[in-house]
Amino acid sequence: MKKELPVAITLILAILYVLANYFTGVAFLDTAKNLLDRWYLIVAAWAVLVGSINLTQIHGRRISGKREGWIFSVWLLICLYGMMFFGIFVAKNASHPGWTFMYNQLIAPMNATVYSTIVFYIGSAAYRAFRVRSPEASVLLVTALIMMLGRVPLGRMLLGGHPALSQMADWILNVPNSAGMRGIQIGACLGGVATALRIALGIERGHLGGTGE
């Protein structure tokens, strides 16, 4: 019940899912596949509170211990429960104007802003990493340079209107880049499949843990 049955369930589900995806023409398997796809999402949905409980535990302990910055923890919990209760009991659906305001004016712009900060990090990573330190690093440097120049009007301007850089950039992207990525992809696929098999067979079972025994 405690260990063997969960492992058996893992294996049975994995086999069922593989058969349902590879084979057609069996009504039972088609139903099973649709059902499992749906169940996967429902299971995760009903487990959703695990995250909020963890946030509440961690920040609750920070507050009760009056640890450095505990006031931020108070604010985080206010935001969490405020938004949750507002959504469930006041807005009641995703088209409520207050709800869309919170999303469009706060959450979406914050998301877009953090996403956009990558522009800084991509700059500093390029500055730090692309040095002629070794032949390998030099290759990185040169291809990145060609790419960056070939992608914007600046590259053409530097060559007096000639599109050589942009053509070179296209070629590098379509040929060597694509070849290197494909080699990685093929190897990674085998690694992933083998890992999944070991999990399904219960050979790797760190997740079964030792609690409650």
Add this chain to the structure above:
Amino acid sequence: MWEKLANIDRRWLYALMIFVIALALIKPIGLAIVPSADTQKVYDIVEQLPPGSIVWMGMEFSAGGIPELMPAILSMIRQGWKDGRDLRFVCAGMWQMAGDMAEQAFSTVKAEFPDKEYGVDWVNIGYKPGGEVLLQQYQNSIIETAQGVDFYGNDLNTLPLMKEFTSLKQAKLVAIFCTGTPGEKEYIKHVTSPNNIPLIEAAISVSIPECMPLVQAGQIKGLVAGMKGAAEYEVLVGAPGSATAGMDAQSFSHALIIVFMILGNIGYVLTKNKKQAS
């Protein structure tokens, strides 16, 4: 001295980056932009439509796609309305913000064409739930599928354009603006391939590699590729806008990063030589 070039505080780069991008946006200098073949094709297809043709616009994106896609939409409307060509546009979308996006586009261009009238020259159906199934149903009856109302809540039966345009099959051209799924694949599968309607697309830079095979296969007749494509389109239509300014910002920020890379390498090489000498 040279060590400094190899170890410039990254915050200088960050501050300069904000500065050059702001400068390029406020005072664009307009570095020469040469239209690529794919953008030229989009322009030619729209140009060759007979005056008065109805174009279906699929607004398949949300706010995140605005910087790259909105300039292309504006350019297309301008191209369709200029010189008395009087193309008419019907907009809808499978993405929730479709109606807002169309509203934003047409309210901007309308200011330049005061005689254009809602309901006659364009209609904004907006977002309707149902995903790709919608595309099937729009071919049977647009008004029924849209449950009778447009984005603003008007009765679609009262709009003159909709009396003439009852099915998506009647569109002379389908133009879509996409950031992901649902997007071009759904249109090709349900609308443009079965009915043999030409499809043109503007897509964000990240999805261009995925679109290229479809362009090669002729399923997409013309492609406005990201901000670069949008800037080219603006140039073709003769109305430089945010994408053109954006391309200046792109050039400047790329140049800035390249300058830092070069400085770093100069610093690195000179420091190394000095160490070897001593």
Add this chain to the structure above:
Amino acid sequence: MSIVTGYSFAFWVEILFLVAVIVMIRRARGGMKIPEIYKVAGLEAMDEAIGRCTEMGKPVHFSPGIGDLQNAQTLAAMSILGYVAKQCARYDTDLIATNRNVIVYPLSEEIVKQSFAEVGKLDNFKPDNVRWISDDQFAYATGVTGIMFREKPAANILVGAFWAESLIFAEVGSIAGAIQISGTANTHQIPFFVAACDYCLIGEELYAASAYLSKEPVLLASLVAQDWGKMVGVVLIVVGTVMASVGSNALGTLLSK
């Protein structure tokens, strides 16, 4: 009952591959000698990074990426987490493991706790250190940024499925001065890890990690089978290319059957 059109070749080759993995694992259990595995630099550095944290009295930060359990990289990240947790427990070093997915989080907690228990240090396990941050990609990134700024880990281990947040994690980690070991099979993110981290496990090296770190024969055996798979891939490519050059697409047709 029939195989979905276009999937027959894939199905049978995959079955062969899976059988090869199982056969190798059984032979390893029976005591077969495993060939030596080449040294993966990032993995060699794992102990060094944890050791550095121990010396400096600073924590290790571990992120399994933002994928869910349908992603094989997350599964691989979990087994690497087991190793890292054991090493941290042995040397009494704090391990901050952050998560994005609500199912991966309890799994990571379970694994960390189990690892502490295995080396007999369950009392040192701090529940506050295995954290769920947010299910939004970039809210998770701000949370990790905060940890890097304020708790200043001396090692930053990023292995699993990463998307655009990869560079935020890696640059912020580098600003905080941490030794960084990363690994992902998401090809679009490897370039950023290669540029910004001290070591990067590229693609399949991520999957080889748990075998390499644990030196467990059963896991090493599956690497042998993976190598056979790649050799089959190479042979197919060479034969297919030569056939294509002389104008025959027979092998291509077979593969798409």
Add this chain to the structure above:
Amino acid sequence: MSESVITVGNWLQAFFTIVLVSAVFKDNPLYRFAEHTYVGLYAGYGVALTYFNYIRQNVTKGLMTDGEWSLLIPIIIGVLIYTRYIKSISWLSRYTICFQLGIGSGYVLAKDFKPFFVDQVRATFLPLWGSGDWWVDVSNWVYVIGTVCSLVYFLFTIQKKGVQGKVSLVGRYTMMVAFGAAFGNTVMARVSLFLGRMQFLLGDWLHLIK
């Protein structure tokens, strides 16, 4: 939306945009405030959205209206995760994890092999001569050699010496070209994102640009 709501919205957006960007320069209390706001709000948002889309739907529509009792199975499996907070029965939470792992590993086994192994191998069958265009032939050679060598690079059980060492070195360089190219190519997309935020700050908020 009324004018004043839009103004408030714009100011809120501007505030959080500036503060979140400020972190790239230095950690500061305002950033810490924004970070906690974002994490807190999104956690609440996520729970409420899951409630709208799944939990309420499952109960009112699935169970009560449609009488779809089989839904109880995933619901119970999902809820079992909470037993981890009760020590004596915490082992029950393994059922949730093992259920997800079963489908998760099944998904990898069923869906990865064809597109990422078979299709990738097949797409590499490029003619090495006779295309009529020497540049296409050269490109195909580069493509095939690059793919094969980077694949050989990942052979774990063969030591990188002799011929094998040289081949995998070629593979390693091919990958470096790939990484440099992908890195340089992404800069543009990332600048576009930041341009979006700058256009908001300079346009919608400060009205410095049209």
